[in-house]
Amino acid sequence: MKFVYDFTEGNKDLKDLLGGKGANLAEMTNLGLPVPPGFTITTEACKVYLDSGEEPVALRDEVSAHLVALEEKMGKKLGQADNPLLVSVRSGAKFSMPGMMDTVLNIGLSDKSVQGLAQQAGDERFAWDSYRRLIQMFGKTVLGVEGDLFEDALDAAKAAKKVTVDTELEAADLKKLVTKFKKIVKTEAGRDFPQDPREQMDLAIKAVFDSWNGDRAKLYRRQERIPHDLGTAVNVCSMVFGNLGPDSGTGVAFTRDPASGHQGVYGDYLQNAQGEDVVAGIRNTVPLAELEQIDKKSYDQLMQIMETLENHYKDLCDIEFTIERGQLWMLQTRVGKRTAGAAFRIATQLVDQGLIDEAEALQRVTGAQLAQLMFPKFDEEAKVEQVGRGIAASPGAAVGKAVFDSYTAVKWSRSGEKVILVRRETNPDDLDGMIAAEGILTSRGGKTSHAAVVARGMGKTCVCGAEELEVDTKRRRMTVPGGHVVEEGDLISIDGSSGKVYLGEVPVVPSPVVEYFEGRMHAGANDADELVEAVHRIMAFADRKRSLRVRANADNAEDALRARRFGAQGIGLCRTEHMFLGDRRELVERLILADTEAEREESLKELLPLQKQDFVELFSAMDGLPVTIRLLDPPLHEFLPDITELSVRVALAESRQEPHENELRLLQAVHRLHEQNPMLGLRGVRLGLVIPGLFTMQVRAIAEAAAERRNAKADPRAEIMIPLVGTVQELEIVREEADQVVAEVEAATGTQLKLAIGTMIELPRAALTAGQIAEAAEFFSFGTNDLTQTVWGFSRDDVEASFFTAYLEKGIFGVSPFETIDKDGVGSLVKLAAEAGRATRPDLKLGVCGEHGGDPESVHFFHEVGLDYVSCSPFRIPVARLEAGRAAS
Ligand code: PEP
Ligand code: MG
Numbered sequence: 001m002k003f004v005y006d007f008t009e010g011n012k013d014l015k016d017l018l019g020g021k022g023a024n025l026a027e028m029t030n031l032g033l034p035v036p037p038g039f040t041i042t043t044e045a046c047k048v049y050l051d052s053g054e055e056p057v058a059l060r061d062e063v064s065a066h067l068v069a070l071e072e073k074m075g076k077k078l079g080q081a082d083n084p085l086l087v088s089v090r091s092g093a094k095f096s097m098p099g100m101m102d103t104v105l106n107i108g109l110s111d112k113s114v115q116g117l118a119q120q121a122g123d124e125r126f127a128w129d130s131y132r133r134l135i136q137m138f139g140k141t142v143l144g145v146e147g148d149l150f151e152d153a154l155d156a157a158k159a160a161k162k163v164t165v166d167t168e169l170e171a172a173d174l175k176k177l178v179t180k181f182k183k184i185v186k187t188e189a190g191r192d193f194p195q196d197p198r199e200q201m202d203l204a205i206k207a208v209f210d211s212w213n214g215d216r217a218k219l220y221r222r223q224e225r226i227p228h229d230l231g232t233a234v235n236v237c238s239m240v241f242g243n244l245g246p247d248s249g250t251g252v253a254f255t256r257d258p259a260s261g262h263q264g265v266y267g268d269y270l271q272n273a274q275g276e277d278v279v280a281g282i283r284n285t286v287p288l289a290e291l292e293q294i295d296k297k298s299y300d301q302l303m304q305i306m307e308t309l310e311n312h313y314k315d316l317c318d319i320e321f322t323i324e325r326g327q328l329w330m331l332q333t334r335v336g337k338r339t340a341g342a343a344f345r346i347a348t349q350l351v352d353q354g355l356i357d358e359a360e361a362l363q364r365v366t367g368a369q370l371a372q373l374m375f376p377k378f379d380e381e382a383k384v385e386q387v388g389r390g391i392a393a394s395p396g397a398a399v400g401k402a403v404f405d406s407y408t409a410v411k412w413s414r415s416g417e418k419v420i421l422v423r424r425e426t427n428p429d430d431l432d433g434m435i436a437a438e439g440i441l442t443s444r445g446g447k448t449s450h451a452a453v454v455a456r457g458m459g460k461t462c463v464c465g466a467e468e469l470e471v472d473t474k475r476r477r478m479t480v481p482g483g484h485v486v487e488e489g490d491l492i493s494i495d496g497s498s499g500k501v502y503l504g505e506v507p508v509v510p511s512p513v514v515e516y517f518e519g520r521m522h523a524g525a526n527d528a529d530e531l532v533e534a535v536h537r538i539m540a541f542a543d544r545k546r547s548l549r550v551r552a553n554a555d556n557a558e559d560a561l562r563a564r565r566f567g568a569q570g571i572g573l574c575r576t577e578h579m580f581l582g583d584r585r586e587l588v589e590r591l592i593l594a595d596t597e598a599e600r601e602e603s604l605k606e607l608l609p610l611q612k613q614d615f616v617e618l619f620s621a622m623d624g625l626p627v628t629i630r631l632l633d634p635p636l637h638e639f640l641p642d643i644t645e646l647s648v649r650v651a652l653a654e655s656r657q658e659p660h661e662n663e664l665r666l667l668q669a670v671h672r673l674h675e676q677n678p679m680l681g682l683r684g685v686r687l688g689l690v691i692p693g694l695f696t697m698q699v700r701a702i703a704e705a706a707a708e709r710r711n712a713k714a715d716p717r718a719e720i721m722i723p724l725v726g727t728v729q730e731l732e733i734v735r736e737e738a739d740q741v742v743a744e745v746e747a748a749t750g751t752q753l754k755l756a757i758g759t760m761i762e763l764p765r766a767a768l769t770a771g772q773i774a775e776a777a778e779f780f781s782f783g784t785n786d787l788t789q790t791v792w793g794f795s796r797d798d799v800e801a802s803f804f805t806a807y808l809e810k811g812i813f814g815v816s817p818f819e820t821i822d823k824d825g826v827g828s829l830v831k832l833a834a835e836a837g838r839a840t841r842p843d844l845k846l847g848v849c850g851e852h853g854g855d856p857e858s859v860h861f862f863h864e865v866g867l868d869y870v871s872c873s874p875f876r877i878p879v880a881r882l883e884a885g886r887a888a889s
Helices: 015-030 043-052 057-074 113-121 124-142 147-161 171-189 197-211 215-224 275-279 288-294 296-313 340-352 358-363 367-373 406-414 428-436 450-458 512-517 527-545 557-565 576-580 582-593 597-621 643-655 661-673 685-690 694-711 728-749 764-768 770-776 784-792 804-809 823-840 856-865 874-888
Strands: 004-006 038-041 087-093 103-107 232-238 249-256 263-271 317-324 327-335 385-389 391-394 397-403 419-423 439-442 461-464 470-472 477-479 485-487 491-495 500-503 549-553 571-575 626-630 717-722 756-761 779-782 845-848 869-872
Touching: 004 015, 004 057, 015 038, 015 043, 015 087, 015 232, 015 327, 038 057, 043 197, 043 232, 057 197, 057 232, 087 197, 103 124, 103 197, 113 124, 124 147, 124 171, 124 197, 147 171, 197 232, 215 428, 249 288, 249 296, 249 340, 263 288, 288 296, 296 317, 296 327, 340 358, 340 367, 340 527, 358 527, 358 874, 367 527, 367 856, 367 874, 391 450, 397 406, 406 419, 406 428, 419 428, 419 491, 428 450, 439 450, 439 491, 450 461, 461 491, 512 527, 527 874, 549 557, 549 874, 557 597, 557 874, 571 576, 571 869, 576 582, 576 597, 582 597, 582 661, 597 626, 597 694, 597 717, 643 661, 685 694, 685 728, 694 717, 694 728, 717 728, 717 779, 728 756, 728 770, 756 764, 756 770, 764 770, 764 784, 764 823, 770 779, 770 823, 779 823, 784 823, 823 845, 823 856, 856 874, 869 874
Parallel strands: 397 419, 419 439, 439 461, 549 571, 549 869, 571 626, 626 717, 717 756, 756 779, 779 845, 845 869
Antiparallel strands: 004 038, 038 232, 087 103, 087 232, 249 263, 249 317, 317 327, 385 500, 391 461, 397 491, 470 477, 477 485, 491 500
């Protein structure tokens, strides 16, 4: 196996092997763009190291061979005393993990070669500054020295000289600082800073491998659902310097605005600085457009390269570049992260430019992004007290209590508080707090600062670089212009789309995308309209592509109408027990507890007209589209009085010698029906089979409602669904009774109803005997909530709050199986049942109505299994439509 690739050997499709950065450096090299020469150590080498604790044997020799080649190309040797080659050692995994892993610059500098660098560059100050940066970075990331120790020493050096910025330190000061830094290393790491350049390089490579398993990196991967076994590649790249004076600098650029998608010049530039200074947001940058005045030649070249890259990658790219004394170098490019809104706009813009087709456009957006666009925004009419404005770094409207450190953010959010994490700038140590917070506010840093990049990746609201705010994290407060002080715990609101910061709680209004789905807004000319237009077009692409139909879980006309506006093609699950809540609950309680047939019939008679009216309303809302009505399926306890409460009532009445016959009778009945495991007890079809007349009453209500609508020249399309079936015999009995009732109603009303009768598949036994069950069912709807509960043996009501966090932390699963379908377990039963069912009945209609029906990843799975439809809550319908389209393209 080959472990090292020269930049000239790779290409952009080798991300698995070379990581994103390495693959793209190779791609740019081969496009003829100015990339400093270098090579990439593969993720395979990292995996061997992580698995065995040792680097692969062949690696050392391969690195040596590539280093020699690099030295020949550059005409100098690594760390050579009079004319040193310096390299950077950078991590680069398949998926970008901004700031999560390690990087060391200026490798090759030593007490000797620092002199050589000074001569070569004609700049002593620069050489010593580079050397102190190396010791600092190497000390921190490779040798594990506390970073603050270096920072404090740097601050002390500045204070001693009475200057504020590090560029004001001179060569002599930096020389002293180097001595100080080396002492810190010696004391803290128990060893000298290595003077052998090759040793520096080898240790740095190892440190990058190790950083894959750093806490920050692991947490980030869990959040972003990046597999833990990918490993990182390591890029060894010859150094170019942006800190060689005013004709040098470094910057970050986007080929379009990552917030809006508009084409133009977007990015930040920092004169006389190294790359890390920009990303860390340490000094304030200037807008990229100003580079045109500073260095027109480099600016023009950069614009041309950006165009080349966009046409080549057919997508928005982000770029890191450095200018060394007027010579432009490309340090990195990748398909850039973007906001949800920009993703939709860019996808349609690229279609219009003829760069991509509709199917590809669908791959450029996700259901999760669409869901984000459906978040509410701040009410523009609201009276607000704006106290600052920063950079709109990641959209959304967030309201919460101000907290000034990550620990408090986590603690408060665990106890149910909504918090906004306020920092001067964030660094990777703030990750926990950023995850816990509703939004992030910083007073320093630009669009490419750590806070901005990470928040965008998480889809979290972020305003950064709000410079008028004086953030004092030590005293846990910030002072806003005019002197008002926001203390920890005070409510603030931040708008990640405008960058505005407000005191107090600003009310929020619905998103334009939701307004569009609701039919209250149409595509037009302003900014929100542009977004709506893009969403409209992408939804049309998805609808044209998809083979899965999308239905709604809805049990009242209002939800049904909304679902229809959102594009639902019917109702996949009407839970009739929801129709019996509120004041009808008592009727059901009476029915369940009835001792005599007369009592039972009495309550059924009362329920029938109410049910019928419910269905009439539902059928009119969904006229012309299928409406699947599930017969009653409550775990019994949901309709019975609480046993403890009732016992107390009886005991009290007894002690007061008050009459309590009714309570006592109720209590006895509740005792009789009490279950230890109600979810596995008398519910679903079982209830229908032991309470005579219950299901037939419901079937009659459905049939009569359908007949009434039909006679009113409407087009009701009812489907009757039997829940919690485990064996075909249960279904056969219910079916026979139902068929009879339907026939009676047809005869009485003179209609032909053609009601389909089917079942839910939500028990393992049902899935395993699906071939038999299909004999008696015209359709299956997979109840993946119960199926997950019963396949795993996880109580769906309890586990998420009890041990799922521990399971997620231990990596037993990356996401709750109640949220995303467990393909291997529950999913394989779905597949098996679908196949067996269709083998019995080729025209068997197959759907899913568990929560998974609106989950993006699960939708793709249901598409692959060949279901006919997914059914989900009304608000998730657009997401399901989009994902179904993506799955099919
Ligand atoms: C299911 O079990 O997946 C289902 C849709 O039914 P309910 O959630 O009502 O039990
Ligand atoms: Mg169920």
